[in-house]
Amino acid sequence: MGAGARGEADALLLRCRALVRPALAGAVGRLHPWTGEMAAFSLGWADVDGTPEPGASEGKGVRQALAVLGAEAVGADGRVAVAGAVAVELVHAFSLLHDDIMDGDALRRQRETVWKAYGTGPAVLAGDALFALAVQSLAEVPSTHTGPAVRRLGETLTDLVRGQADDLCFEDRPWTGPDAVRPEAYRVMAEHKTGSLLGCAAALGALLGGAPEATVAALDRAGRHLGVAFQAVDDLLGVWGDPAVTGKPVHGDLRRGKKTYPVLAALAAGTPESRELAALLEAAAPGAPAPGRPGTPEAPSPDPVDAAGTLDDPAVAARAASLVERAGGRAATMREAVDQLAAARRCLRAVPLRPGPSRDLDALLAFLLHRAV
Structure with a gap:
């Protein structure tokens, strides 16, 4: 790109954020101080x-942009475009607050996360408030299609x-064997966790504007595919x-032992690097036996990383990242993103769809893919 x-x-993205910001600020202003x-x-x-803090990052605003462009693409009134954008942005903000708590992330956009700055209980409360506000703000939209929205x-x-429940459950499943997470299961999780809100964003303004059901469904489906692509690119950024x-430590997802698409694709490749990666991940997992004890995997290469280390050890994480790439996990994830965007x-x-907004949607899709390039 x-x-x-x-x-x-x-x-x-800047145009859409500027269009939505006044209404979003007005909605947040209704909350408890x-x-x-x-x-x-x-x-x-x-x-x-x-x-x-004018210098702080507000994020890209992808979901609100999708809501605005989806509405514009069907000729919907600008007011319903903004109303849909506000609702999905509030839901997104709510999900990030709770997601950071569940993942234990201390940083987002190079600043402390809310739970680190204010405490876990207050952050949960703030997330609940944003969730309730999203539903309330959408329910108040003066449209004959508010109920379906x-x-x-x-x-x-x-x-x-x-999707979030599946993602958390994946953490307790083994890296290999019959109960291991496969790329197909991860794809379904990503569609629910990330794609559902992107699909809703793309469809909501069009729905509020009275677009035909087939058009609303197509926008939703496009957003869901985009969500899987978006998650794939995020997974690449989480490792490399x-x-x-990113505002996050190098090899962050690997060091936390998250089952992301590059790792799962690498493990499924069936190459010597895949088997070496599996041995390393199993040896580095919490509770894995130390070298020399019964059940310890033998080192599959002449230059092994000490299996007593954990993935939080930078050397072990770096070794794992190298094996993921050599086993084809990085390339497979990029192909997945390209296929989903297609x-x-x-x-x-x-x-x-209207030509101008349709071109804008296409430009936004291309931008999201090339975040990792």
Whole structure:
């Protein structure tokens, strides 16, 4: 993706954020002052003491951009485009607050996460407040299609929670054997956890604007494919991303032992590197026997990493990252992202959309793929 295309995508995201920001700020302003302060901190608007922080990152705003563009693509009124964008952005903010607690992440966008800054209990409360506000703000939209829109948001939340539950359950499953997580199962999890909200974002404004059901369904399906691609790219960044850009430590996902697509694809490849990676992961897992004890896997290479180390050891994590790449996990994940984005484009081209917003949606899809390039 060239600099010009990146600049176009950045300008598109900036336009959508500027369009949605006043309504989003108005919605957050309805919260209790304390939960509102935590919400403003989480959204990158203010410091931990409530002081405006214009230099902080507000994130890319991908979901609100999808909501705006999905509405514009069917000629919906600008007010419903913004209303849909506010609802999905509030749900996204709620999900990040709770996700950071569940994953124990101390940093997001190069700042403390809400639970680190305010405490776990307050962060849970702030997330609950954002969730309730999302439903309330959508239910108040003056449209004859508000009821179906609220139902769609409720279904999305159910999907999102199902995906998060699967992601957490994956952590307790083995790396190999009949109970191991396969790439296919991970793909389903990613569609629920990430794709459901992106699909809802793309569809919600169109639904509120009275678009035909086939068009709404196509936008939702495109967003779900985009979500799997987005998660695949996030998985690449979680292993090989630049900490100065991601705000997270190098090899962060590997060091936490997360079952991400690159690792699962590498393990499924069936190569010598796959088997070496499996032995390393099993030996480095919590509770694995130390070298020399019964049940300890033998070193599969002449230059093994000490199996007594854990994945939190930078040397072990670096060795694992190298094996994932050599086993083809990195390339397979990029192919998955490309294939999912192609599927998203096919969904968009299957229904009549306005040319300008349709081109903008295509530019946004390309930008999301090339975050990892």
